[in-house]
Amino acid sequence: MTPTPLGGPPRQPTIKEVAALAGVSPMTVSRTLAGGKNVRQDVQDRVFEAVASLGYHRNENARSIRPGQTSGLVGVAITNLGNPYYGNFALGVEEVASHYGRRIVLGNTGEELSRERQLIADFIGRQVEGLIVVPSGGDSGHLQREMLRDTPLVLASRTVAGVEADAVVLDDIGGAYRGTSALLDAGHTRVAYLGNVTSVFTGQRRYEGYERALAERGIPVEPSLVRRGQQDVATASAAMRSLLDLEHPPTAVFSANNRNTIGALQEIGERIRTRSQVPLPSIVSFDDFELADMMPVPVTVIDHDPRELGREAARLLFARLLDSAEPAPARSVEMPTHLRVARP
Structure with a gap:
């Protein structure tokens, strides 16, 4: 993270600083963060290492959000948009979010860690108020509190070793x-x-x-x-x-x-x-x-009910967003399953 000026808020690193650390051009950094088209994998890896080292996030909403306002958005990352199960899960999240006057931004990771890492960075850049993530597993650096700028995080369906966050899983x-x-x-x-x-x-x-x-x-x-x-x-x-x-x-x-x-x-x-x-x-x-x-x-x-899984994940998130008391330890909720026996 870029050093904090004495008596002032932390200065956010610039794209030029990321480029310098990665040994690439600012344009290559932009292309990598926009999806990596025409950028070699080893170059992308260097860029993401520099992003993580500096704590850089694009601020997509800087021009549209005035001081004191919030984005009104909740970022939701799922692993397979083509699976109706996750469609129902997202509907459950949306149901609770809309009750609180928020909208969801939905993204698909395809079970790929690099896509998940990029998606989370995009969500943070859009100044989402909270994150609900079905994690793909693997390295968890991008889900650590300092990388999320203290944005509340709820893990759904799965947990990740080393990530201290609220979670809702199944039995x-x-x-x-x-x-x-x-x-x-x-x-x-x-x-x-x-x-x-x-x-x-x-x-x-x-x-x-x-x-x-x-x-x-x-x-x-x-x-x-x-x-x-x-x-x-x-x-x-x-x-x-x-x-x-x-x-x-x-x-x-x-x-x-x-x-x-x-x-x-x-x-x-x-x-x-x-x-x-x-x-x-x-x-x-x-x-x-x-x-x-x-x-x-x-x-x-x-x-089990994937929509209820989504609702419970959203309830955990808004409990964090609306609780003005001292931060409480991470909560984990395990939801029940039942056997529906096939008719012969």
């Missing part, structure tokens, strides 16, 4: 445990796992619930039945194909999120159309999804 472990247990109680012993990358907070917790249910019944995890790393429908479909092509395929599948479930069902649908002789597995899905009750095989859902 990921308990939900996955109950879902896997339901399959075991139905007599299945070869239960496969479909999930996202191990570094994702929810993926790790849901795998833990799956593992715990198997361990309680003395069933070891079989590595050939575990597929982790699928972030979209296409890769989930390919993972399901590899499971069904095993010499001894699973008789049931626990899916850790709705994108993995839809990918699995796409492959099952293909098997039905080609009249494959492979027995079709039972499925438990963490997260509801479109037309879940109309699938070619029954799908039991570990259900």
Whole structure:
């Protein structure tokens, strides 16, 4: 951070100072912060290191906000704008924000840390009053209080190690445990796992619930039945194909999120159309999804309300914004899930 003048407010670093520290031109800094088009990745990395070192933020609203005014904006960063789950989550945030006369600014990170870092910087540059972030994981430097200029932050669905912030998460472990247990109680012993990358907070917790249910019944995890790393429908479909092509395929599948479930069902649908002789597995899905009750095989859902998750995240944020008392310790709220058993 640029040194503070004696007796005055901190002076914000300039784009020229960022450029000098990174060893690039001010134009390259601007291009990097605007998306990095035609800027090499190693150059972008140097620019972002300089930005972090100096605590630089673009002030997008400087000309439109008069002294004493606030922007009236809440920045919301989600990981997958194409997933209806996050659309409902954003609607919940918006519902509470509008009650307080605020609007939301929505951005998509695509589970990429560099995009998340850039998006947060843009939000701070627009002088948002608060931030609600579904974090992608990894390095947390851009989410530290000093980098956010003390802008209140709420983490939603996931937490990040080393970030002291209010958070609202789901009962990921308990939900996955109950879902896997339901399959075991139905007599299945070869239960496969479909999930996202191990570094994702929810993926790790849901795998833990799956593992715990198997361990309680003395069933070891079989590595050939575990597929982790699928972030979209296409890769989930390919993972399901590899499971069904095993010499001894699973008789049931626990899916850790709705994108993995839809990918699995796409492959099952293909098997039905080609009249494959492979027995079709039972499925438990963490997260509801479109037309879940109309699938070619029954799908039991570990259900919860993403809109209520968004509302709760917004309530935590406005509790911070409106509390004039001394800062309280970070709060963490865990929201319940319930098992919606598929009709045979």
